[in-house]
Amino acid sequence: MENGSESLTIGAFAKAAGVNVETIRFYQRKGLLLEPEKPYGSIRRYGATDVTRVRFVKSAQRLGFSLDEIADLLKLEDGTHCGEASSVAEHKLRDIQDKLADLQRMENVLTQLVCACHSRRGNVSCPLIASLQRGEESRDAGAV
Incomplete structure (x- = not known):
């Protein structure tokens, strides 16, 4: 990975990216960094470049993207695959709308x-x- 001036220790890198050191290590294990x-x-x-990449991951997470989806987006990060990135985003949007x-x-x-609880009177359950x-309302609400 070519970062130009690579001068940050992992602690300084984590601080600059706004995460903790364990987050950096976790992203490395996941192949995101x-x-x-x-x-x-x-x-x-x-x-x-590393700081920018971690900020990208955190921004995508705030939008609801999973780490696997973020890995897919990172493969498109050169900016020339806008159609593919849009497709990933459209899928995420549909998921969010469903939720x-x-x-x-x-x-x-x-x-x-x-x-119903507030309006009940007497010795009613x-x-x-x-x-x-009965399990009726939980099914109606789409609960898992």
Whole structure:
């Protein structure tokens, strides 16, 4: 990996990238970040390109991309594969939209159950517990 001025120790690299040292090592084990050669009798050094790569990974994670998806995006990082990158992003967008729809269904069911709990009178069993025991609402909400 050619980084120009490779002068950062792993600790300084982690700090510059806004992560901890174990995150750097984890990314190396996952193949998201190359481990530089260790000169005889010295320590590994990292550079600005490494910092940029870790920031890319963290930005992609904040958008919901898995590490495997990020690895695929990193293969396209030269910027000439916009169509392929767009396809990966469109797939992620559909996944997020599906999850949002599931969350909306769960919210609606739980809202109804909470309202039923608040409106119950007397010695009636709890609507939430009864519903969960029947398993009806959890299926309707798309729960796993």
